[in-house]
Amino acid sequence: MTRFVLFILCLTLALIEVRSYFHNYFSQSDRLRGEVGKLKERLARETLRRDLMAHQLDDFRQVVATLLPEALKPQRSNRADDYPLRNLATIVFEQKSLNLGLERAGVLFSKAKTHFQQGEYERSNRIFSSLIQNYPDTVHLAESYFLLAEGQFQAGDFEGSVRNLDAMITLFPESSLTGYGMLRLGKIFESQDRFEDAEVVYRTISKMFKDESMLVQEAQSRLKAVEL
């Protein structure tokens, strides 16, 4: 009996071995494993090559970035073949061009003010209008509105003047210059026989600009004249 059991066990083991051999032979799993391994290795190698090339490109970009400020110096000629560099310059020196713009606004403001002081209102009005439109960030904005409104009044353009004084009241309600502008607005209303509007304006000045004694004094004197 024991011999029989041993025989059966040996036979079973032999059968397992034979089955395993034939299974591997017919399913080709060893070969497939090998192929997958090779493909994986190839993929890793290709990834490495790709990363090395990407690094070369990145390194080249850094070299270009090092040379760019020299190439973009302003004294370069403006030839057509410089276009790509000039195009790039508009991006690289963005901050600088912004500063230049603000400096330019300062120059324009001085120029317009000179024309205003010399009584050349048409010219000063043109420059102030362009300044307000093109450089809304300038520190001279309130003064520009003010001088433009006054210049327009002097040139007889009452409508334009009222429009700009209105903008001033909206944008700079606390500026003392706005107070003087409002005084001018009241006078325009008076000249147009709009006494009620003028009265409202003078009352507003008296209420809003208490610290500007001369302004309040003038507003109250105009108010009395209007009430009469």
Place this chain on the structure above:
Amino acid sequence: MIVVGLLALILAFDVAHAGEIVALPNEEPSLVLQEPNECLQGNSYCAVRTSERRKFKWIEKSATLTMDWQTLLLRLEPGVFRLISGNLWVSPQKGQSEILTVETEAAQFSSRYEFWIRREESQILILSVRGPVEIRLRGDSQVYVLESGFQNWISRVDRRGRAQMGIPRAIDIESHIEVWARLFPGSRTEFRAALEEWRPIWLNAVGLSSEIHQELVHHRELAMAREHRSKKAQAEARASENQRLRELFRQKVLLE
């Protein structure tokens, strides 16, 4: 009966293994990937990449370069390397080695002492462990020196055409020890001893770093005071300009 039972067992075993995922033999480490193949032995150009959770020691001249997990390092020529990704620890074989240079796209680091480099998303961190490291920034001819126990960051070339560098400060001990422990070649006891030995260097750097920052704050305060004075002068100039304008308007509006 027994035979039939055994045959049934074999059949069940066969069925159970029919859908099993095949284990790939290549999972066993080839330690690193080399490009060109087997280039580590030579002296010429060689790219080496470590895999996930596997560090690698590259012995070059008299120094050892320990590459962290997933690190890509190039040997451009003997003694000159380029770190593309990951962390790299450079240590001399016996206290001091020949000068070894490691480059990145933004800067070049040269030293004969122990230092390490960590690559982060947008910047490179250089940490001098023992002894000075010379730093040459791209687009800048000046040579900067990072003293032992200090770390600094370097960023890419900016619109001014040069790479940027921060202010040196004492090494951030936590992240430093974490990487050091991972890359340290010896046992735990040896690591503890090395750490104890290094501690005075770090403490010295902390003291110096504090002095540098105090001086910086002082300079910044002076600069702020200067700026304040300049702003005040500008405000005064503007006030006087406004006064002149008001006068002009008084003349125009009130006295016409």
